[in-house]
Amino acid sequence: MIRERLRQDLFRSARLSLGLPQGSGALLNRRRVQIALGVLWVFDGLLQAEPANFARDYPLGDLAQSAMGQPRLVNESIFWLVHPFAAQWPLWNAAAVLVQLAIGAGLLSRPAVRPALVLSFAWALVVWWVGEGFGGIPTGFATMLGGAPGAVLLYALLGALAWPREDSAELDRSWWTASWVVLWVGSAVVQVASPFPSSFLVKANLAESAAGQRWFLHEASYWLYHLAARSGTAVDVALVVVELAVGLGVLLPRLRLPSLALALAFAGFAWVVGQDLGGILSAGATDPGSGPLLALLALAGWRWAEQPVGTVPAGTAEARAGREDGQRAEGRMDRLVGAAARVP
Numbered sequence: 338m339i340r341e342r343l344r345q346d347l348f349r350s351a352r353l354s355l356g357l358p359q360g361s362g363a364l365l366n367r368r369r370v371q372i373a374l375g376v377l378w379v380f381d382g383l384l385q386a387e388p389a390n391f392a393r394d395y396p397l398g399d400l401a402q403s404a405m406g407q408p409r410l411v412n413e414s415i416f417w418l419v420h421p422f423a424a425q426w427p428l429w430n431a432a433a434v435l436v437q438l439a440i441g442a443g444l445l446s447r448p449a450v451r452p453a454l455v456l457s458f459a460w461a462l463v464v465w466w467v468g469e470g471f472g473g474i475p476t477g478f479a480t481m482l483g484g485a486p487g488a489v490l491l492y493a494l495l496g497a498l499a500w501p502r503e504d505s506a507e508l509d510r511s512w513w514t515a516s517w518v519v520l521w522v523g524s525a526v527v528q529v530a531s532p533f534p535s536s537f538l539v540k541a542n543l544a545e546s547a548a549g550q551r552w553f554l555h556e557a558s559y560w561l562y563h564l565a566a567r568s569g570t571a572v573d574v575a576l577v578v579v580e581l582a583v584g585l586g587v588l589l590p591r592l593r594l595p596s597l598a599l600a601l602a603f604a605g606f607a608w609v610v611g612q613d614l615g616g617i618l619s620a621g622a623t624d625p626g627s628g629p630l631l632a633l634l635a636l637a638g639w640r641w642a643e644q645p646v647g648t649v650p651a652g653t654a655e656a657r658a659g660r661e662d663g664q665r666a667e668g669r670m671d672r673l674v675g676a677a678a679r680v681p
Contacts, residue, residue: 536569
């Protein structure tokens with residue numbers, strides 16, 4: 338009994354030191370999400386470094402578009418925050434590039450993960466307010482298809498999920514589930530509560546995303562635009578039903594994986610058709626849109642069958658390494674127990 342207990346403790350310590358999930362069958366753990374976020378933040382920094390984003394009229398032109406259609410208080414707050422930076426915008430944009438690259442580099446380096454996440458939370462708040470206008474939610478035009486509640490808010494959510502802990506490399510299930518339900522069900526509620534007609538809501542999102550994009554992305558969304566013009570209510574209802582199914586389906590064990598698979602499909606569909614790849618193929622993009630982040634969040638909740646603590650799927654490199662470590666640990670344990678038994 339004592340030997341088995343010690344053996345399990347050794348396995349748990351070894352897996353924690355390697356950053357592996359603790360027998361949960363999880364596809365991603367905290368470290369893997371940190372690395373994925375790091376890569377995405379670096380990519381954001383490179384997008385921010387595009388020449389178009391250094392233009393002097395960018396802050397009161399492209400950036401200030403987040404104020405369009407906002408309530409007066411939000412509109413004025415965005416212009417109030419942007420105006421002091423307008424005169425020296427190229428310098429401030431260079432600083433924005435460095436901030437995002439620093440966040441990405443920090444997340445890719447274990448010792449700097451915590452400071453990088455803290456910086457990412459502060460930066461996310463600024464960008465969600467000034468750059469994304471709170472994901473467009475106050476305007477009434479927001480839809481998950483079009484990118485709501487905002488890519489940078491998903492960065493912050495994933496960063497909170499990936500916050501490092503000494504006692505567990507695994508993502509917190511309760512926090513992930515609560516976040517997932519609030520995100521998807523909340524998006525459905527926001528879309529239902531929109532004061533605009535269904536056909537106009539979907540068409541407006543598609544038209545805004547397609548502006549200035551490549552022709553083949555126009556073609557990808559053309560059919561949905563015209564379908565919304567003819568049957569706007571049906572399209573709106575279909576989107577809401579999918580969002581509710583994805584959000585609530587994870588609460589039922591049998592529907593968890595199908596719901597996550599549907600979420601991945603929706604993320605890909607929204608990224609291509611609704612968000613035109615986040616505009617990364619045209620000048621002026623600053624992030625890849627919400628599609629990749631929704632997919633990462635879905636994969637973070639993907640779990641296979643539960644496994645006993647200290648085990649990994651058979652046949653994998655992790656399993657082989659685990660068996661070798663286990664054999665070495667068992668040998669050391671036998672020697673320790675034998676030595677203890679000889680002590681009077």
